[in-house]
Amino acid sequence: MAITQDIVATYRGPGAVMRRLLSRGPREDRALAILMAGCLLVFVSQWPPLARQAHMEGQELNPLLGGALLAWVMIAPLIFYALAALSHLVARLLGGKGSFFGARLALFWALLAASPLILLTGLLAGFIGPGPGPQTVELATLLLFLWFWLGGLREAERAPA
Template identity: 60%
Template sequence: MALTHNIAATYRGPGQVIRRLLDLGQREDRALAYLMGACALIFVAQLPRLSREAHLTGQDLNMLMGATLMAWLFIAPLLFYAIAFLVRGIGRVLGGQGDAYGARLALFWALFASTPLILLHGLVAGFIGPGLEMQIVGLVWCCVFLWFWIGGTIAQERRP
């Protein structure tokens, strides 16, 4: 299935999409591509906010973009791998049947599938600025991300 179809299907049922992705076999390159794609899209989503911040404060936009690029494309993936490792450990303690690849895939796919809302959040942050609207979009993204991640994690932990 195409990425866009899988993303749309995730909004209907994250567990089914994770099971379908796991049925394709263990491919670490696929999981890493989801993670790096999500991190790249999150970086792009930050650009309107960074532009606004640079304009209002007089800071150098290139410095802000460089720091954000470093954070999202080099540091964040390492943190997401560590988070997936910890979640898999918790799943093992609780008697889950999943594996480390499934835990990584559930987290990385949840992040990737929720990027449309992150892009919306970036637009709101850049064009409207801090306020109630940005907080609402951020809360919606957080809830959707957690729904995708928890649903995907439960689905992969219940696999035989």
Template identity: 55%
Template sequence: MSLVANIAASYRRPGDVLGRMLAEGAREDRALALCMGGCIAMFVAQWPRLSREAYLSGDDLQMLLGGSLLGVVFILPLALYLLAGLSHLLCRLLGGQGTGFGARLALFWALVAATPLMLLHGLVAGFIGPGAAKGLIGLAWIVGFGWIWIAGLRRAEFGAGTGA
């Protein structure tokens, strides 16, 4: 399936999507590409908010973008690898039989699949600013990301049924 079709399918049956990805075999290059793609999308999603912040506060936009680039594209992937490792260890303690690759793929795929909500959150933060709309979209992003990650982790570690 294409990337866009997999993202759309992840909101309905995230376990099935991750199961298909796992069936293709353990390819760390694909996992790293998903991680970096998700982080780059997160960086792009922050542009409208950072632009608004620079305009309102008089700060230099280039400095704000540089700090965001460093944090999101260079440091966040390391934290995500650590989080995936910790989630794998926790699942092993709970009886999981999966691999570290499966745990990484579940986390990185959740980040990529939640990208549309992340981009919408960035647009709302940049054009509307703080308020109920931004909070609601942020909550939707957290719930969507969590739903896809947990369902994928269940599939990767426990082989839990089809679908979610």
């Protein structure tokens, strides 16, 4: 199934998509590609708010974009790997039977699957600025990300790998 179809299917039920992704076998290259695509899309979502900030404050845009690039493409993946390992250890304490790979895939896929709303959040923050509208979408995006992550993690921790 195409990745876009998997993203849409995740909105209906993250567990079924995670089962399908896990059935393809543990391939770290695929997990890393999913993570990097998600981080790259989050970086792209930062462009409108950073452009707004540069315009409003009279700053140069390029250093702001450089900082966001460093944060989302270099540092965030390391944090996501650590967070996935921590989530697997917590799940193991709660009776999980999965693997570190399954926990990584669940977190990385949740980020990529939530990226359409993350991009929408960036657009709203860039064009509207701070306010209740963008904050509502940010909250909805966070809740959706958590639903995807926890639903995928639950499925990943069910099946031994």
